[in-house]
Amino acid sequence: MAEPQAPAPLEGSQRMLATLALSLATFMNVLDTSIANVSLPAIAGDMGVAPNQGTWVITSFAVANAVSVPLTGWLTQRFGQVRLFVASVILFTIASFLCGVATTLPMLIAFRILQGAVAGPMIPLSQSLLLSSYPKSMSGTAFAAWSMTTLIAPVMGPLLGGWISDNFSWPWIFYVNIPAGILASWVVWRIFKTRETPTRKLPIDMIGLGLLVVWVSCLQLTLDKGKELDWFNSGEIVALAATALVGFCFFIVWERGEEHPVVDLSLFKLRNFTVATIAISLGYGVFFGSVVLMPLWLQQFMAYTSTWAGLTTAPVGLFAIIASPIVGKNMHRWDARKVASAAFVIFALVSWMRSEFNTQADYWTLILPQLVQGFAMACFFIPLVSITLSQVKPHLIPSASGLSSFVRITCGALGASIFTTMWESRASLHHAQLAESVSNLRPESVMALNQLQASGMSEAQSLGVLDRLVTVQAYTLSADELFLASAIIFLVLTGIVWFAKPVKPSGVAAPAGGDH
Incomplete structure (x- = not known):
């Protein structure tokens, strides 16, 4: 089949509006993967179910989304990029409204499944449509706009979700999608309806x-x-x-x-696609594991409220916002492999800084690695997405983007599971080791117990306080070990990106390989 002719890039205000609309849709999608997390207690209480049953609100969305993302390429060939993207945004908006009006847990789970299923094509197609809107020499700028929304939304989700739950009611975490979805779908359709891609009945x-x-x-x-x-x-x-x-x-x-496969696995014949997908997915898995771990440690063992835990983790997006446009604007002049390597080195530095945390760490000690990590995030997505798509023909970008996003999202879920499981496992070991030092035969323990009892506590209460102190230390040591392991993994990933071929300065084109 002949390769379809790519449309001419957009210009001026039209390109700016298209970028904002596509970014808004992406932000809305990514935000919904994390915004409901902090609202689970409110949802479970309102519907009269146990909190562990409420976790199906998260799981149902994740499962449906994971299934639909890799189908993007096939669906695009069947319906066209523009129609599929706009339909996805509209259906996502409708599903968000239905989630908000759900009165029982089974209803909410069913609508979350619908929401996750229709959301699948949004992120891959936002990449593809953005790339078609910019000249090849400005592809880095397009990737910068996309990466900012993808990186900031997971951080903003818990913060915004907690604020909405505290000041309004949980349905509003879904209702906020409605105006954003209507605006994004309308603007995208007005701008892109004459730029539809060819379709064929498969x-x-x-x-x-x-x-x-x-x-x-x-x-x-x-x-x-x-x-x-x-x-x-x-x-x-x-x-x-x-x-x-x-x-x-x-x-x-x-x-x-x-x-006519539903997922085009032949894309893995392209060296750059394979190498960059491995690097971005493993890097994202470790990054996302830390994103999940930090708020848990702060809230459970550092006495931070949900709001303050959010405020502590949110600054990670500050320098990402500042640095992403700079990286994107200059991407055509830099070797993407060097920029990606710099990101992994900074990520390793940040992880090492966190591995030095202790229970006496003050707010600014916790904030500093978050600020530094913003630079790493700006240098992470932009070059790696550029390398991923560098050997892919334009009409195959939705397939490639969908497949790469699927692997990345799956690694993110895997990273979160491994981090939380290892955190608890290692903490149990440290607790057992530390507890050995708390004994009636040790003078320090006897002194601490006497001081607590002198303040009015019973012996049982005093022992409870000491056990809590041991638990806090155990989980902090466990978190430090995971952060140190993350630093080592990031350093290893620094070398992996160099297996990719250099990306031509002219844009997203590089020596093609395979049959693409």
Whole structure:
């Protein structure tokens, strides 16, 4: 099939409006992956269910979204980029309204599944439409606009969600999407409706789609429910993991031999796509694990409120906002591999700084690594997305972006699960070791107990206070170990990006490989 002719780039105010609308839709999508987290207690209480049942509000969205993201390429060929993107935003907005008016947990979960399913194409297509709006020499600027929304939204989600829950009611975490969705869909349709991509009627690969749904759903459920069910000590988790593995193997074999696959695995023949997808996914997995761990440690063991935990983590976006346009504007003059390597080195430095945290760390000690990390974030997404798409033909960008996003999102979920599980596991070990030093035979312990009892506490209360102090120290030591391990992983990733070929300064084109 002949390669479709790419439309001419947009200019002036039209390009600016398109960038804002696409970024708004992306921000809305990414925000919804984290905004509901802090509102779970309010949702569970309002609906009269246990908090652990309320976690299905998060899981249901994640599972549906994980299934639909890699289908972007196939859906784009069937319906066209512009129609698919606008329909996705409109349906997401409707699903958000339905989530807000849900009166029972099963209703809310059903609407969250709908919301996650229709949200899948939004992020990959926002990349593709942005790239088509800019000249190749300004592709870095396009990536900068996209990366800012992708990086800031997960940080803003808990902060905004907590504020809405404290000052309004939980349905408003979904209602805020309505004006944003209406505005974004209207602007995008007005600007891009004459720039629709060619479509063709493709047969539906029902077997491939079924296998995708099975293995991705089982994998996501394994990651989401593993910690709660004690991982592989649970028969349910063993069954889910085994089904995911078998389903994945069958899926790979089937898709490689299918003429019209739902996921174009042949993209992995492109060296830059494969190398950059591995680097961005592993890096994002470690980054997201830290994003999840920091607020948990602050709230549970440093006596921070939800609002203050949000204010402590939010500055990570400050320098990302400042540095991203600079990196994007100069990306065509720099070697993307050097910029990505710099990001991993800064990430390693930030992780090392966090590994030095202790229970006496003040607010500014905690803030400093967050500020430094903003520079790393600006140098992370822009060059790696550029390398990912550097050998991909324009009409295959939705497929490539969808597949790369799917791997990245999956690694993010895996990173969060590994971090939280290892955190608790290592903390239990440290608690046992530290508790050995608290004994009636040790003078320091006897002195501490006497001082607590002299202040009016009973012996049981005094022992409870000491146990709490030991627990706080144990979880802090565990967090420090994970941050140090993160620093090592980031340094290893610095070398991986150099397996990619250099990206031509003229834009997103590089020596093509494979049959693309």
